[in-house]
Amino acid sequence: MIIRMNRLLFLLFVSTATLACQANDADEYAAKVKESERDYPLLLQQWRNAGRVRNQDSEDKLYEAARRSTHLEAIEEMAARKDVASIEIKVPGEVQAIKAQAVRRFDDPEQGEYRGNPFIFRRMTGKRFELWTSKHGWLFDSKGNLINEANPPRRDGHGREWYGAFLPDGSWVTTDLGDADSRLSFFTREGQLNREIKGAHLALSAEEVDADKDAGRYANIIGWCRCDKNGRGFVASVGSEDGWAKVFVTPDGKARPISWSEPWQLCYPRDLEAKGFFPLYRPSDDGKLWLYREEAGHGPGVGFPSFTTSSAAPKKDWFTAEQQRENIFSACIPGGTHDFGFLPGSHTAFIDADVNYDNGYSEPAPTAQKDRVPTKSWFFSPKGDCLGWVNAHYLCDSDRGKTLWFTNDDGDILQLSSDLKPKQRVAFTVNGEFAWPEKLFVDLRLGFFYVNKRLVLARW
Secondary structure, three states: OOHHHHHHHHHHHHHHHHHHHHHHHHHHHHHHHHHHHHHHHHHHHHOOOOOOOOOOOHHHHHHHHHOOOOOOOHHHHHHHHOHHHHOOOOOOOOEEEEEEEEEEHHHHHHOOOOOOOOOOEEEOOOOOEEEEEOOEEEEOOOOEEEEEEEEEOOOOOOOOOOOEEEOOOOOOOEOOOOOOOOEEEOOOOOOOOOEEHHHHHOOOOOHHHHHHHHHHOOOOOOEEEEEOOOOOOOOEEEEOOOEEEEEEHHHOOOOEEEEEOOHHHOOOOOOOOOOEEEOOOEEEEOOOOOOEOOOOOOOOOOOOOOEEEEEEOOOOOOOHHHHHHOEEEEEEOOEEEEEEOOOOOOEEEEEEOOOOOEEEOOOOOOOOOOOOOOOEEEEOOOOOOEEEEOEEEEEEOOOOOOOOEEEEEOOOEEEEEOOOEEEEEEEEEOOOOOEEEEEEEHHOOEEEEEOOOOOEEOOO
16 A cells, blocks of 8 residues: 555655646746747848858747747748748739540448548650559559459558559559558469569568568668559669658569669659658659758658758668768758759759648647738749749640649639749630649640639649
């Protein structure tokens, strides 16, 4: 009885001490916020008076004051080194209507294990594209005709975030039929399972797996996988986080290792999104320049990612690679999302920023304030000069990169030239109803749209 009473007293003491520490932390942070509100106007004016030049000490102080007091517009100004309002790229004129006709409509699947859009869209080759959910896949030709469908026989798995991938002949692969099964499962065009390979055996020999238990444990996950641009096999990332290895896998299951930079060369041009973990990264079309995105996983840095350009390609050991990287320029973009990269055939970087951004874990960013940070796509020259911003998200390009398409918060498309000059505003209708563009294949005159909150494949 005495021991139990002592244990209860100890737990009460710990709980009381914890609450006291939390209260002290909250009071301390509140005091810092008040101090930042007081210091912010003077720090901003001093930085402007100095010509907005790079100065690590003064910029660190201004950044901390602006972040704590949620003056996010000042952090944008620090990235641009110019008056932000004066460099907005506006697309004047009336909205021109583009009339499209529905080809196929899709029911919205149940929200699965992973947050975000339950659909995955990919341009596989010049004549094939695909759509996937966790439980279904559709393969289309360049005219929008349905070539094949897939119904993964899942048990308690979800397919990880990539769900599945077709080859042009209609055969396909997936993973996670059973929760964390760590296998790449191969299916025939008719949906018959004909092969399963453990992830570690795609990246390593059986002897290497036996010799390195960590490799066997962490290299089994199939992080992502998709068809190569010629339709001859699959490009895959094997392992947790940024992967244990990148591999090319033939339809008969033979794998060869590839470098960390090769996936963008092997996949359909400009369709492979940013990859990585900490950091994320994406190359220019010629592979000579890389844009890296780094952000705190929790704490006050959430929502304030930094974007850095470098000629150094990513490597397996990302920490060592980061230390060896020679950065060309770096900018903090409040609300900067995972949608970033380079303009077609160019070293001009674009970075999307979203008012509803969160870090993908449990912490919403302080940038999620619609009266503070509008939706933007930022543009930076290879040397880091801010070339302006447009009130829209990057969507796609056309005319061999001569026309850039951006979607604004109303679902209209703002078109810019490759040198960021305004062209026109357009909006889609599908069978007479307003259509929100989700993924467009402009060269095929086909695309996926949301019409009355339902996904539609349409042709124009």
